[in-house]
Amino acid sequence: MAHLSPDTFVDLLEGTLEESAVPHLAQCEACRDELSGLRRTWQEAMNTDVPEPSPLFWDHLSARVHEAVAAEPEPRRPWWNAAWAVRWFGLAAAAVAAIALVAFLNRPAFVDQRTAQVGGEAQGTPAASGQRLEVLPPLAEDESVGLLADLASDLDWDAVVEVGLVRPGGADRAVAELSADERVELQRLLTEAGVM
Amino acid sequence: MATSFALTCDGPSGADWNVTVVRQDAPADGPAPVLESLSEAELVAACLEGRPGAFDLIVQRHRRQVYQICYRFMNSHEDASDLSQDVFLRAYRGLKNFKGNAALGTWLHRIAVNTCLNRVAVKAPKSEPIDDADFVDAKGESASEQLLRDERAGRVRAAVAQLPPKQRAALIMRTYEDRSHQEIAQALGTSVGAAKANVFHALQNLKKILGNI
Numbered sequence: 001m002a003h004l005s006p007d008t009f010v011d012l013l014e015g016t017l018e019e020s021a022v023p024h025l026a027q028c029e030a031c032r033d034e035l036s037g038l039r040r041t042w043q044e045a046m047n048t049d050v051p052e053p054s055p056l057f058w059d060h061l062s063a064r065v066h067e068a069v070a071a072e073p074e075p076r077r078p079w080w081n082a083a084w085a086v087r088w089f090g091l092a093a094a095a096v097a098a099i100a101l102v103a104f105l106n107r108p109a110f111v112d113q114r115t116a117q118v119g120g121e122a123q124g125t126p127a128a129s130g131q132r133l134e135v136l137p138p139l140a141e142d143e144s145v146g147l148l149a150d151l152a153s154d155l156d157w158d159a160v161v162e163v164g165l166v167r168p169g170g171a172d173r174a175v176a177e178l179s180a181d182e183r184v185e186l187q188r189l190l191t192e193a194g195v196m
Numbered sequence: 197m198a199t200s201f202a203l204t205c206d207g208p209s210g211a212d213w214n215v216t217v218v219r220q221d222a223p224a225d226g227p228a229p230v231l232e233s234l235s236e237a238e239l240v241a242a243c244l245e246g247r248p249g250a251f252d253l254i255v256q257r258h259r260r261q262v263y264q265i266c267y268r269f270m271n272s273h274e275d276a277s278d279l280s281q282d283v284f285l286r287a288y289r290g291l292k293n294f295k296g297n298a299a300l301g302t303w304l305h306r307i308a309v310n311t312c313l314n315r316v317a318v319k320a321p322k323s324e325p326i327d328d329a330d331f332v333d334a335k336g337e338s339a340s341e342q343l344l345r346d347e348r349a350g351r352v353r354a355a356v357a358q359l360p361p362k363q364r365a366a367l368i369m370r371t372y373e374d375r376s377h378q379e380i381a382q383a384l385g386t387s388v389g390a391a392k393a394n395v396f397h398a399l400q401n402l403k404k405i406l407g408n409i
Contacts, residue, residue: 006396007389010377013399038396041403045371048352050264053273058259061277065255065284072288074246 004031013038236300243291251291255284258301262308268368269312271357279315283308305373309365309383316361355405359398362386366394367402 004012004024011017012025012035019025025032178186231253234242242250262283267276286307294303356364362384369375369383381391 006393010392010396037403038399041399041406042371044348044406045352045356045367045399045402048349048356050267050353051273051346051349053263057277058256061259061263061280062252062255064277064281065259066252068281068285069251069288072285 003028004035009035009038013042237296240291240294240296240300243288251288254287254300258304259284261301262304265305265308265368265373266312268353268356268372269316269364271353275315279308279311282315283311286311302379305375306383309369313361313365313384316364351406352402355402358405359401363394363398363401366391367398370395 002024004022008017008022012019012022025035175183175186231239231242231247231249234250236254239250239254243254259280263276263280266279266283267273270276270279283304287304290307294300356367359367365384366380369380370377375383377388377391377395380394381388384391384394386394
């Protein structure tokens with residue numbers, strides 16, 4: 001006959017399980033005795049207080065802790081949580097955004113490498129319409145992208161979210177505002193960066 | 197006075213926007229609120245801002261709870277006193293990591309349990325004579341009743357202190373701190389089932405140590 005499990009004993013002791021819901025108890029004297037002994041032991045343990053120390057002890061303890069803490073360096077908020085960090089992040093984000101905007105506005109016209117290879121034969125492409133086209137250098141050689149990457153490399157995403165520099169859905173909205181060509185270029189850049 | 201600016205944009209879009217900048221002066225440097233009136237989260241923030249006395253107040257509010265956990269683990273006033281100091285020191289060092297998701301008391305409780313578990317891993321607890329002069333009679337009982345009760349309680353405390361560390365921790369948290377099995381499991385880094393099993397085996401061992409009571 002299988003006896004009650006520790007789990008069942010604890011549930012019975014704590015009253016989360018009624019004895020009537022455990023038919024085994026009525027049939028097994030060993031389990032009844034065990035339950036009864038555990039119950040008495042627990043009751044005894046519950047009734048045992050910690051001796052109250054001298055009233056002077058509490059101030060003594062506080063003084064000891066105070067001394068020990070005084071020898072410690074002051075705890076500080078994590079740097080990304082400090083007020084100065086929020087302001088700094090704001091300025092840094094504004095600078096990054098400004099650089100990105102300038103780089104974007106001054107960028108040369110671009111075409112997809114594959115489009116360039118066909119020599120603008122495809123109808124409707126900028127090359128076909130006679131625009132002067134320039135193939136962008138690889139991502140790793142682009143100074144503006146490198147600058148942005150350097151500035152962003154130290155930013156922890158959770159910290160950036162925490163200080164409110166980005167908002168949920170912000171990336172989706174930004175992508176939605178891109179033109180078709182810009183989306184193609186974004187896709188190329190992401191592929192090149194190994195994100196896609 | 198601290199100065200901030202509020203930016204308001206009106207109008208349909210683009211070049212038609214009217215931008216209004218309003219300067220706001222706020223008395224941010226006014227008198228700081230009295231520490232005693234602060235909530236726990238505000239008190240933690242005050243500590244992190246370096247306000248004198250803020251951590252002392254945290255110690256004052258929680259020292260009894262921390263001491264009692266330590267005493268139950270070690271069954272010694274001297275060890276409990278040393279451990280309590282360690283607990284608060286660890287708390288101070290880790291204060292910047294306190295997220296405020298749990299109550300400060302719960303957080304300190306967990307530090308206390310971990311500190312005690314670490315200590316019992318390297319040091320066997322020693323029992324203390326029950327008539328230690330540091331303790332006072334707070335119940336107003338007769339001398340013989342007090343003696344009998346203390347003797348009984350001393351036996352139980354000594355028995356608890358003999359339990360294996362995890363059983364001891366589980367029993368103390370469940371019996372004296374009213375922690376749920378889930379909380380015990382989290383504190384001990386075990387499953388809920390293992391936490392319950394620890395409580396069961398702790399009681400079983402306690403019963404054996406104490407004999408027939």
